[in-house]
Amino acid sequence: MAKKGIVVSKHKYTLSEKLYYPEIFKGMGVSIRHFFANIFKKKYTVTLQYPEQKESYTERFRGKHRLMTREDGSLRCVACMMCATACPAECIYIEAEDVGDSLVEKRAKLFVIDELRCIFCGLCVEACPTDAIRMDTGEHVEPEYTREAFIYDKKKLLQKTGRSVAIQGGDSDYIHKN
Amino acid sequence: MVELIIWTIVKILFILGFTMTLAGVLTVVDRRESSMIQDRIGPNRANLSGDVWDLSKRWRFLGLLHLLADGIKMIFKEDYSIKSGNRWIHTFAPVLAFFPGLVILSIIPFGGNVTLFESSTNLQIASFNSGILLAFAFSSIAVYGITLAGWSSNNKFSLLGGVRATSQMISYEVVLGLTLMGIFMIYGTLELNAIVQGQQALKADGTPDLIFGFLPKWGIFLQPLAMLLYVAAATAETKRAPFDVPEAESELVSGFFTEYGSMKMGMFLFAEYAEVVIFSMIFTTLFLGGYHVPYLYDSGFIFPFNWGTVSMNPTLIGFIQMFMFLLKTLIVAWGHLVIRWTLPRFRYDQILKLGWKMILPLALANIVVTAIILSII
Amino acid sequence: MPTIKIDGKEIVVESNTTIIEAAKKLGIDIPVFCYHEGLSIAANCRMCLVEVEVNGRKFNKPLPACHTIVSEGMSVLTDTPKVKKTREGVLEFLFLNHPIDCPICDQAGECYLQDHYMAHGGYESRLDTEKVRKNKAVPIGEYVILDSERCVLCSRCVRFTKEISKTEELGIFNRGNHSEIGVVTGKSLDNEYSLNVVDICPVGALTSRDFRFKKRVWYLKSTPSICSGCSMGCNSFVEYENGIIYRVKPRENKDVNGWWMCNEGRLLYHQINNNRLTTTLTKGSEISQKEALSKFADIIKSHKNSSDKIGVVLSTHLSNESAYAVKSFFKDYFGVKSFYINNKKDGKSDDFLIKKDKNPNRIGVSLIIGTNSIDKTLKEAVKKHETLIFWGGEISSEFDSIESDLKKVKNIILFATNKNILTDIADISFPITSIVQERGTFINVQNRLQQFYPIEKHQALTYNPTDKGVAQITSITQRIYTPIEWLVNLSKKMDYNYSLDSIFKVFTQMRKEIPQFTNIEYKDIGLNGFLLKEK
Ligand code: SF4
Ligand code: SF4
Ligand code: SF4
Numbered sequence A: 001m002a003k004k005g006i007v008v009s010k011h012k013y014t015l016s017e018k019l020y021y022p023e024i025f026k027g028m029g030v031s032i033r034h035f036f037a038n039i040f041k042k043k044y045t046v047t048l049q050y051p052e053q054k055e056s057y058t059e060r061f062r063g064k065h066r067l068m069t070r071e072d073g074s075l076r077c078v079a080c081m082m083c084a085t086a087c088p089a090e091c092i093y094i095e096a097e098d099v100g101d102s103l104v105e106k107r108a109k110l111f112v113i114d115e116l117r118c119i120f121c122g123l124c125v126e127a128c129p130t131d132a133i134r135m136d137t138g139e140h141v142e143p144e145y146t147r148e149a150f151i152y153d154k155k156k157l158l159q160k161t162g163r164s165v166a167i168q169g170g171d172s173d174y175i176h177k178n
Numbered sequence B: 001m002v003e004l005i006i007w008t009i010v011k012i013l014f015i016l017g018f019t020m021t022l023a024g025v026l027t028v029v030d031r032r033e034s035s036m037i038q039d040r041i042g043p044n045r046a047n048l049s050g051d052v053w054d055l056s057k058r059w060r061f062l063g064l065l066h067l068l069a070d071g072i073k074m075i076f077k078e079d080y081s082i083k084s085g086n087r088w089i090h091t092f093a094p095v096l097a098f099f100p101g102l103v104i105l106s107i108i109p110f111g112g113n114v115t116l117f118e119s120s121t122n123l124q125i126a127s128f129n130s131g132i133l134l135a136f137a138f139s140s141i142a143v144y145g146i147t148l149a150g151w152s153s154n155n156k157f158s159l160l161g162g163v164r165a166t167s168q169m170i171s172y173e174v175v176l177g178l179t180l181m182g183i184f185m186i187y188g189t190l191e192l193n194a195i196v197q198g199q200q201a202l203k204a205d206g207t208p209d210l211i212f213g214f215l216p217k218w219g220i221f222l223q224p225l226a227m228l229l230y231v232a233a234a235t236a237e238t239k240r241a242p243f244d245v246p247e248a249e250s251e252l253v254s255g256f257f258t259e260y261g262s263m264k265m266g267m268f269l270f271a272e273y274a275e276v277v278i279f280s281m282i283f284t285t286l287f288l289g290g291y292h293v294p295y296l297y298d299s300g301f302i303f304p305f306n307w308g309t310v311s312m313n314p315t316l317i318g319f320i321q322m323f324m325f326l327l328k329t330l331i332v333a334w335g336h337l338v339i340r341w342t343l344p345r346f347r348y349d350q351i352l353k354l355g356w357k358m359i360l361p362l363a364l365a366n367i368v369v370t371a372i373i374l375s376i377i
Numbered sequence C: 001m002p003t004i005k006i007d008g009k010e011i012v013v014e015s016n017t018t019i020i021e022a023a024k025k026l027g028i029d030i031p032v033f034c035y036h037e038g039l040s041i042a043a044n045c046r047m048c049l050v051e052v053e054v055n056g057r058k059f060n061k062p063l064p065a066c067h068t069i070v071s072e073g074m075s076v077l078t079d080t081p082k083v084k085k086t087r088e089g090v091l092e093f094l095f096l097n098h099p100i101d102c103p104i105c106d107q108a109g110e111c112y113l114q115d116h117y118m119a120h121g122g123y124e125s126r127l128d129t130e131k132v133r134k135n136k137a138v139p140i141g142e143y144v145i146l147d148s149e150r151c152v153l154c155s156r157c158v159r160f161t162k163e164i165s166k167t168e169e170l171g172i173f174n175r176g177n178h179s180e181i182g183v184v185t186g187k188s189l190d191n192e193y194s195l196n197v198v199d200i201c202p203v204g205a206l207t208s209r210d211f212r213f214k215k216r217v218w219y220l221k222s223t224p225s226i227c228s229g230c231s232m233g234c235n236s237f238v239e240y241e242n243g244i245i246y247r248v249k250p251r252e253n254k255d256v257n258g259w260w261m262c263n264e265g266r267l268l269y270h271q272i273n274n275n276r277l278t279t280t281l282t283k284g285s286e287i288s289q290k291e292a293l294s295k296f297a298d299i300i301k302s303h304k305n306s307s308d309k310i311g312v313v314l315s316t317h318l319s320n321e322s323a324y325a326v327k328s329f330f331k332d333y334f335g336v337k338s339f340y341i342n343n344k345k346d347g348k349s350d351d352f353l354i355k356k357d358k359n360p361n362r363i364g365v366s367l368i369i370g371t372n373s374i375d376k377t378l379k380e381a382v383k384k385h386e387t388l389i390f391w392g393g394e395i396s397s398e399f400d401s402i403e404s405d406l407k408k409v410k411n412i413i414l415f416a417t418n419k420n421i422l423t424d425i426a427d428i429s430f431p432i433t434s435i436v437q438e439r440g441t442f443i444n445v446q447n448r449l450q451q452f453y454p455i456e457k458h459q460a461l462t463y464n465p466t467d468k469g470v471a472q473i474t475s476i477t478q479r480i481y482t483p484i485e486w487l488v489n490l491s492k493k494m495d496y497n498y499s500l501d502s503i504f505k506v507f508t509q510m511r512k513e514i515p516q517f518t519n520i521e522y523k524d525i526g527l528n529g530f531l532l533k534e535k
């Protein structure tokens, strides 16, 4: 048996709908109601007067990235590239560098995020094993005049930095004993 | 003779000034009104107070300053002229779209007879026998501006817009004339002042000529169907929503003026609002009794049902009538904007179907019925 | 020839086969750490434990698959709960003191511990005392760095230095929890093959100092290639991203290099990444390709009636196909008779892989040019010819003695991969692809025909990370052509109809002309090469 399609019944127009004008007047009635309600009391209007008034975001809002530092002020990022690998927009570019000690060993020489390409999915934050990158600034990326200015380097990403004492490497003794 | 020239110049300046100001204000009102209808706030940022953070302390004049800001912006924007296409026609087209419409103002009676400094005049720039036909003639010239703009831009969107405008406006011109036929038959004239007079006349015995004893003989009451059809046809003529297919932002970028910038584009936009004002004036004249105030006659108020009379100074009456005309125009223009922000755009074929298959037969039927009734009476 | 069953699948194998080899034939995967085909069997990691039944009787304890020889009627089970439990247990012990450094560990992505944990481990740590700490990031030689904490003590590296390099630098010291790999006092891991321990180390304990932190391995793409460091032609994988090579690893070929490769060959890739010739030059300064080609064409045309004044010098780094194409182009179209070979100096050698002859394709190029021209030296050439065309810019062994005469030669045309003195001298230099950027074949010292493949993008070259944060790869203004493509360009310029425009056409032609190649199809060469018959 042939597959049956879905039967959609056509809307039957009533006489007043067919005449069109009554419907137009009804529509105009709605327009006029809103017009007068809004012009005197802003009854339906919900617009916020940005930037004077701002909506506060939820805590989980994913804003501009920032890089975190350790207690001693050094960058927490160990250039593991987990964020760069997880990033679906491929907008993180990292170059690693040997620190030269045997405790941290590796850090990011370059850490660059192209905020124009970023889709603010937050996967980088989830991927980071060291709590080095966060998106909790609660801020949008500011408008800039050139494309290059949206390429945030370490310096820009550190502007909003904070100390994170999250345990690195999973072992609570690991960082403190050394 | 000198008197006549001075009066004419004064009248021209007055009506032109009024139309231009109103058209300008409408550009802002349109935006504010639409935002009110759509539960937004609309443009309210332009202000004279500079960098004051507190919104309530800024001098914003309800956003009317945007008119000024827009004007300044339009004038100082780069006067872009196209590299390919016909540059002369491209430059000339906005002029052609804008000015012919203004000629229509000359035949509109915007007040009764006033006497100032012992010289009296009818508040109408020119009185033609052909009257309203002149209006049709000039409004059809405007379509050339649009068609040429579309064609000379060398851009397919523009051309499509231009072609759409042509066929739409030519179709609706026919309809437009026919919808008004009933009015002309009733009042027996094409001259607009005569039509206005006809709408609120006194009977031969000096009593008011009213329908059912209380309704003035305005077009809207005598020809309600013609009124509805005329509004549809005239809206189509002004190319405004729901008939704005020549512009059709969502399909044609900006239609016929896609390739325009700065004040040239401004002229197209302005022409649109000027047309709205002119439409409102004609509508007022034909259907709302023109400058008439209900029950106010040359000698003063004569209320129906023998409620009494109030006699007034004729000059005062003249000014009241002029004021009434402008007020009616304003209200009609406002209503026109409400229509725009209520209805979605018709599909292109629907527009032509509506014009040729619905409005045209109805208008013809209206003529026939009117003729029959008139001959019976 | 015992018949055994593994997980119910039957197979007949040679006697003396271990279970793990039999399982490999069946495509059954048994996790290992210490077992390596190229090394002796230590059976110390116990990761490969499987349950074994012989004639219906099950052994009480699981047996190591890498060490147990099959016998008739044996039935092996690799998928029982007991085996799973064993694997989990072994892994738990290995991870007990493991630092889990994966974010900073170069092995991450190709680490046996990671793989096995994901497949067979998956438990929570039960350790609540402190982990045993050991030395981290200790350089133990010029190329290798050791992290004792990550070591699983599989002893692969120790066995390598004992059995393959025979240098015995590494050993296991201390006892129990504190056992660790170390270098024997007074030595350092500096043998010619030391980087192999990095490959065989199943975890991140031994890592390469050259590759350290350059790239995470999962970004790398891999292309089979041949090492051009010496005439051994070790099989290799070239690993790269975006046209930049990051490391070279040996490719298993039991007939040539086994599983190994020398350090020098591995590090040769720096030459391909750096200091490349990327544009056409004249005496060291840039000109456009078009100009260079028409100049070249003019020079050749001027020798219309004096083709004996043209000499063509072929480098031993050219593939057989390029060499043949060059030869046929000049011989058949211009009647050039003088072909020379540009040999590299002999170098050190040993009795394992490193060969004295540093020319990867001397045998192939000589075969193609024909024996009678081999004796002719460059010394004669520079005196005899007005125009010398160098294919390949390697500095020959005779260079010092001919340098002054070379400068007197009227026209020197050079096709080279890298910038060196020759590009400064040459009247026109054309950039050509290096062997990782083209396809072709070499003949190695064993008379084995081996092929290499191009990496994905012809890009390249100098890698300058900038402070601005955007890594820039020096863009190539002109395309780099293979020698054959240059010949085609040239023939177009000179309105010749040159038909050998792909290596396959060249190879077909070569088969007709050169007897050693007669019976070979290109596809026969495969990844393991094809041993040519001696003529
Ligand atoms: S938020 Fe998403 S797109 Fe943006 S950098 Fe992080 S992973 Fe990439
Ligand atoms: S995942 Fe975290 S530690 Fe790793 S590179 Fe990104 S920011 Fe640095
Ligand atoms: S050896 Fe493997 S498991 Fe250990 S830190 Fe390195 S990648 Fe991670």
Ligand code: SF4
Pocket: C150, C151, C152, C153, C154, C155, C156, C157, C158, C181, C200, C201, C202, C203, C205, C206
């Ligand atoms: S260093 Fe690597 S190869 Fe050597 S024993 Fe440890 S894990 Fe095995």
Ligand code: FES
Pocket: C031, C032, C033, C034, C035, C042, C043, C044, C045, C046, C047, C048, C049, C064, C065, C066, C067
């Ligand atoms: S692989 Fe068998 S014991 Fe290590």
